[in-house]
Amino acid sequence: MEEIVRVMNALKIWNSGRAETKAVDHVSFSVQVRSFTVIIGKSGCGKSTLLSLIAGLEVPDEGIIFIAGQEMGKSETQRAMIRRTSVGMVHQFFDLIPELTVRENLRVPFDLNNALLDEVYVDSLIRQLELEGLEDRFPHQISGGQQQRVAIARALSVKPAVVLADEPTGNLDRKSSQQVMELFRRLQRNMGLTVIMVTHDLDLAKQADRILYMEDGKLSEYGVQKQA
Numbered sequence: 001m002e003e004i005v006r007v008m009n010a011l012k013i014w015n016s017g018r019a020e021t022k023a024v025d026h027v028s029f030s031v032q033v034r035s036f037t038v039i040i041g042k043s044g045c046g047k048s049t050l051l052s053l054i055a056g057l058e059v060p061d062e063g064i065i066f067i068a069g070q071e072m073g074k075s076e077t078q079r080a081m082i083r084r085t086s087v088g089m090v091h092q093f094f095d096l097i098p099e100l101t102v103r104e105n106l107r108v109p110f111d112l113n114n115a116l117l118d119e120v121y122v123d124s125l126i127r128q129l130e131l132e133g134l135e136d137r138f139p140h141q142i143s144g145g146q147q148q149r150v151a152i153a154r155a156l157s158v159k160p161a162v163v164l165a166d167e168p169t170g171n172l173d174r175k176s177s178q179q180v181m182e183l184f185r186r187l188q189r190n191m192g193l194t195v196i197m198v199t200h201d202l203d204l205a206k207q208a209d210r211i212l213y214m215e216d217g218k219l220s221e222y223g224v225q226k227q228a
């Protein structure tokens with residue numbers, strides 16, 4: 001199987017005042033292409049920091065990260081280029097642009113990349129994420145679950161090598177969470193996407209191919225962790 005993400009011995013220390021937190025403590029793991037991986041763990045264990053390192057939003061103090069064979073280097077320009085072309089991000093609070101319609105929000109990544117808009121592909125995302133009929137509405141005119149599905153479609157619009165989702169259902173009720181998860185999972189299978197998702201919700205996590213468990217900045221396989 002082909003590896004699409006490789007994290008080698010990543011360390012990230014946050015300094016705030018006198019306190020020093022090893023948010024990511026010498027973490028190593030790889031993710032196979034076309035797999036759905038979930039990272040679970042208690043609040044503050046370092047999940048978001050780890051995703052920020054993989055996304056190239058933060059730089060590790062030690063260690064190396066590769067996305068689709070490219071090293072997330074120290075230069076912000078290089079990291080921004082890899083992030084724009086190879087990484088799709090979905091956040092807990094959707095982060096849609098309120099002044100833009102659903103369809104306009106989906107165009108944003110193309111505009112940022114100066115890429116030609118692939119209308120046929122965007123239409124297929126709208127269909128697969130069950131957003132038909134909502135294209136001309138503004139974010140405040142659709143439900144939370146629908147907003148999150150727009151955010152997922154937006155993340156996929158540039159066909160990223162890897163999709164990083166940080167608590168994508170954290171702001172949704174049970175029913176919408178389950179619906180978003182099912183659509184996300186189906187899309188991942190249909191499109192052969194590679195997804196890394198952070199969640200608190202073990203029921204959702206169980207639908208993934210693989211569960212990783214994070215505690216005090218350390219990462220382990222969830223099954224192994226439970227037996228330990």
Ligand SMILES: Nc1ncnc2c1ncn2[C@@H]1O[C@H](COP(=O)(O)OP(=O)(O)OP(=O)(O)O)[C@@H](O)[C@H]1O
Binds near residue numbers: 042043
């Ligand atoms: N920018 C920052 N500056 C200082 N400390 C930080 C910063 N970001 C995170 N931390 C600390 O690093 C640790 C890990 O935080 P992180 O947000 O990665 O955890 P998390 O598992 O994603 O938590 P949650 O589930 O609550 O989102 C925490 O102790 C947090 O307080």
